[in-house]
Amino acid sequence: MDVARNGARGSVESPPNRKVYMDYNATTPLEPEVIQAVTEAMKEAWGNPSSSYVAGRKAKDIINTARASLAKMIGGKPQDIIFTSGGTESNNLVIHSTVRCFHEQQTLQGRTVDQISPEEGTRPHFITCTVEHDSIRLPLEHLVEDQVAEVTFVPVSKVNGQVEVEDILAAVRPTTCLVTIMLANNETGVIMPISEISRRIKALNQIRAASGLPRVLVHTDAAQALGKRRVDVEDLGVDFLTIVGHKFYGPRIGALYVRGVGKLTPLYPMLFGGGQERNFRPGTENTPMIAGLGKAADLVSENCETYEAHMRDIRDYLEERLEAEFGKRIHLNSRFPGVERLPNTCNFSIQGSQLR
Numbered sequence: 001m002d003v004a005r006n007g008a009r010g011s012v013e014s015p016p017n018r019k020v021y022m023d024y025n026a027t028t029p030l031e032p033e034v035i036q037a038v039t040e041a042m043k044e045a046w047g048n049p050s051s052s053y054v055a056g057r058k059a060k061d062i063i064n065t066a067r068a069s070l071a072k073m074i075g076g077k078p079q080d081i082i083f084t085s086g087g088t089e090s091n092n093l094v095i096h097s098t099v100r101c102f103h104e105q106q107t108l109q110g111r112t113v114d115q116i117s118p119e120e121g122t123r124p125h126f127i128t129c130t131v132e133h134d135s136i137r138l139p140l141e142h143l144v145e146d147q148v149a150e151v152t153f154v155p156v157s158k159v160n161g162q163v164e165v166e167d168i169l170a171a172v173r174p175t176t177c178l179v180t181i182m183l184a185n186n187e188t189g190v191i192m193p194i195s196e197i198s199r200r201i202k203a204l205n206q207i208r209a210a211s212g213l214p215r216v217l218v219h220t221d222a223a224q225a226l227g228k229r230r231v232d233v234e235d236l237g238v239d240f241l242t243i244v245g246h247k248f249y250g251p252r253i254g255a256l257y258v259r260g261v262g263k264l265t266p267l268y269p270m271l272f273g274g275g276q277e278r279n280f281r282p283g284t285e286n287t288p289m290i291a292g293l294g295k296a297a298d299l300v301s302e303n304c305e306t307y308e309a310h311m312r313d314i315r316d317y318l319e320e321r322l323e324a325e326f327g328k329r330i331h332l333n334s335r336f337p338g339v340e341r342l343p344n345t346c347n348f349s350i351q352g353s354q355l356r
Helices: 032-044 054-074 087-108 134-145 165-171 194-210 287-329
Strands: 081-084 125-129 150-154 176-180 217-221 240-244 254-258 330-332 348-350
Touching (some): 032 287, 054 240, 054 254, 081 087, 087 134, 087 240, 165 194, 287 330
Parallel strands (some): 125 150, 125 176, 176 217, 217 240
Antiparallel strands (some): 081 254, 330 348
């Protein structure tokens, strides 16, 4: 059960037929300011952003402004932001790029299949967890089915709902090329220890480099965290971070943060065409939706602390009322001692055979 960031808590009774939306982790409505930004771009920035005339330049300026807004929201650099159609594409792009990078590294080292020991393996190895979104889980499962890659699915702890850092490290192999763990779980709201995972993987990479082993990259799908808590790519230490607009009152497009895209961190396009997004994601840009995404990011940057405090207040009030109503029959499933969770997410179960 997920609550809004701008609703009001109070004792005023709701109209008997009023419906209350409580699925904000699935999607959010558009903020009025976002709608305005989208509408204005549709009317005034209809030109092709690749064109040199006024309408095209105006569209390009809007895109560049939105790119800077997204970078500010996550503490990154504008040149490291690639616009995509959404979280699914961003996640698939990371996986696709990592497979390509692994095989290119093997080729550059001049190693053929018969030169690689059985212990090393010839397929890229991925590490993820058992509670990831389908846009991570299913692409990886397809790679396994096609015998293109190997994957380790690490379970989350029953004690704290998190993936354990030591379990991640224990799963690393010579062929491991990517660790991909969500930043916040969409059902429990539990925040995963991404900063610690990144720190430990970075230290491990120094040892691997001395042995000629491939660097392990770190990706986090931040879809559920953005707009609900502060997200900073420098604090997280990740190489890739997925951004999904419709989770923070923006339109249904997305973006991918890539640290030092194409230089420090590899990125290979899945599509080929007109060269947009520096050839990493070609196709004429959707200027109105990008404008809306940029405005949504601005609102997060300006108001995140206020949003977070309000959502936590509403969530805590909801949980207090639920406990008062159901007593010992209710169990709040994501209240793990010492574990941070999203301020808007309440996961509970109620004992009883005749609940309505």
